[in-house]
Amino acid sequence: MIIVRSPLRITLAGGGSDVLSYANRYGGFCISAAIDKYVYIMINRTFDQKIFLKYSELENVKTVDEINHPIFQEAIKLLNFKTPQLEITSTADIPAGTGLGSSGSFTTALLRALYAYRKKLITPKELAELACDIEINKLHEPIGKQDQYSAAFGGINTITFDTDGETYISSLPLSVETMWDLEENLLLFFTGFIHKASDILRIQEIKTNSEDINMIGQLNYSKELAKKIEFALIHGLTFYFGNLLHEHWMEKRKRSYNMTNPKIDEWYNLGIKNGAIGGKLVGAGGGGFLMFYAHDKKKLRSAMKEVGLEEIRFNFDWEGTKVLLS
Numbered sequence: 001m002i003i004v005r006s007p008l009r010i011t012l013a014g015g016g017s018d019v020l021s022y023a024n025r026y027g028g029f030c031i032s033a034a035i036d037k038y039v040y041i042m043i044n045r046t047f048d049q050k051i052f053l054k055y056s057e058l059e060n061v062k063t064v065d066e067i068n069h070p071i072f073q074e075a076i077k078l079l080n081f082k083t084p085q086l087e088i089t090s091t092a093d094i095p096a097g098t099g100l101g102s103s104g105s106f107t108t109a110l111l112r113a114l115y116a117y118r119k120k121l122i123t124p125k126e127l128a129e130l131a132c133d134i135e136i137n138k139l140h141e142p143i144g145k146q147d148q149y150s151a152a153f154g155g156i157n158t159i160t161f162d163t164d165g166e167t168y169i170s171s172l173p174l175s176v177e178t179m180w181d182l183e184e185n186l187l188l189f190f191t192g193f194i195h196k197a198s199d200i201l202r203i204q205e206i207k208t209n210s211e212d213i214n215m216i217g218q219l220n221y222s223k224e225l226a227k228k229i230e231f232a233l234i235h236g237l238t239f240y241f242g243n244l245l246h247e248h249w250m251e252k253r254k255r256s257y258n259m260t261n262p263k264i265d266e267w268y269n270l271g272i273k274n275g276a277i278g279g280k281l282v283g284a285g286g287g288g289f290l291m292f293y294a295h296d297k298k299k300l301r302s303a304m305k306e307v308g309l310e311e312i313r314f315n316f317d318w319e320g321t322k323v324l325l326s
Contacts, residue, residue, distance in 0.1 A: 002043040002116045003325040006109035007034035007317035008093070008100035009150040010188070010282050010291060012233075013248065014226030016255070018144025018161050019201055020136060021208040022219050028161035029223050031172060031230060032150040033182075034317040037093040039105040041113040044087045051076070052087040056096075071107055074134045079114045088113075094312070097194035099283020104147025107131040108321045116323050124320055128152040128167075141198050142205040154320030156182075158230060178236045183316060185238070185294050187301070189271075189309040191264055193287025200286050203256050218255045222248065239277060242293035246278030252285065259285035267307060275300035 014030030022028060046052060053059040053072055064084065067073040076084065090110070096102040108131045115122045122130075131148040135141045149159050149169050156179070160168040174182075207215035225248050232241040249268070253260045260268075260281065267290060271279060275296030282289045289312070294300045301311060 001325060002041075002113050002323065004041045004109045004113040004116065004321065004323050005038040006041075006105040006112070006151045006321040007154055007319075008037045008039070008102060008105050009034050009147060010100065010186070011146065012156075013229040013244075014223055015146070015283070016144075016201075016204060016252075017219050017223040017226070018146040018159065019142065019204060019208070020144060020161075021142065021205040022216075023144065023161035024163055024165065025208075026216070026220070027163050027223075028144065029226050030146050030159050031157070031226055031233070032146050032159060033156040034150050034154040034320065035100075035314040036317045037100065037312070037314055038317075039090065039092045039102060039109050041106075041109040042089040042091075043113050043117050046085045046087050049083055049085050051084050054087075054089040070139050071103075071110065071134060074138050075107070075110045075114055078111070078130070078134070079118055086117075095194070097288065098190065099281060099285075099288030101147030101150060101283070103135065103141075103143075104131060105151040105321075107134055108148055108151040112321045112323065116326050124152040125169075127321060128169075142201045143198065152321050154317045156316060172230065172233060174233055175236055178233060178238060179316065181236075181238050182233075183314075185297065187292050187294055187297065188282070188289045188312045188314060189267075189292070189304045190289055190312060191267065191281075191287055191309065193261070193264070200256055200258060203258075215255065218251060221251055225251075238293070239295070242277030242295070244278065245280055245291075245293055246272070249278065249280035252280065256285065261286075264290070267304070267309060270303055270307065271300055274303035 009032050012031040017028035018030050051061050064076050108127055111130055128149040132145045145167050156172045157169050229244050271292050275294050276292035277295050279292035282291045
């Protein structure tokens with residue numbers, strides 16, 4: 001039995017600039033934090049020469065080519081199982097489609113588990129790049145590399161995406177006090193809206209490829225703001241960080257018609273009036289979690305509870321994609 005977990009993430013700044021349609025032209029930069037909510041993969045060897053997959057659906061097939069789930073199929077192909085006798089189960093603390101990078105976490109967890117099953121070593125960098133290769137190059141998803149790198153490495157990191165395709169990840173040098181402050185005052189509330197990130201990011205990709213001035217300007221702005229947020233966090237200016245989050249969301253919501261909706265706007269404004277300095281939807285937008293940086297947690301929690309939004313409490317994850325049992 002192999003058990004692997006891979007953390008989900010929250011984007012603190014620069015989201016969207018990692019999408020390759022933009023990053024390969026202009027370079028991208030984001031700040032991403034892994035959190036202690038996980039995707040789990042369990043692998044067991046079966047006696048039957050079949051592949052049993054258990055996720056939101058069930059699959060029982062004889063060959064890799066019969067697998068319906070595209071990531072499962074590509075990952076198992078990659079490890080070149082000649083006579084697969086596999087039972088693979090996937091589960092998660094948070095459902096997919098909520099803006100926490102679950103697809104990247106799932107892919108890194110699956111690959112790490114398959115490598116452990118084959119008794120092969122793989123570095124976090126190699127793991128992130130393999131996951132990106134499957135999702136971006138093989139499955140042609142219009143996404144970036146942030147989620148896979150954040151999941152593979154864990155921690156709070158700056159991630160730079162060069163125009164030559166290289167990706168560089170570096171731990172953000174925060175004081176212990178700032179890390180505690182962020183864990184205490186960053187609050188996540190589930191909106192109840194599920195979305196598919198690729199639907200929103202595909203619009204971004206189309207506009208970026210057509211050199212849409214507004215979209216390019218939005219992404220340039222997001223990248224520049226990420227640098228300001230990096231400065232604020234390194235210097236412990238968390239109140240300023242909260243203000244920058246608000247500034248970022250006010251601009252990001254203009255990026256696409258389906259970035260937000262009237263209900264989400266209503267809840268966001270309620271949060272700002274009740275203890276939040278700033279916030280945003282985590283991920284590509286359209287739903288998932290509202291993240292606020294609060295100066296009055298009690299007041300904010302009370303206001304969100306009154307309108308029926310459930311809070312998900314979290315701490316940061318510092319281990320990345322990890323084998324729990326082998």
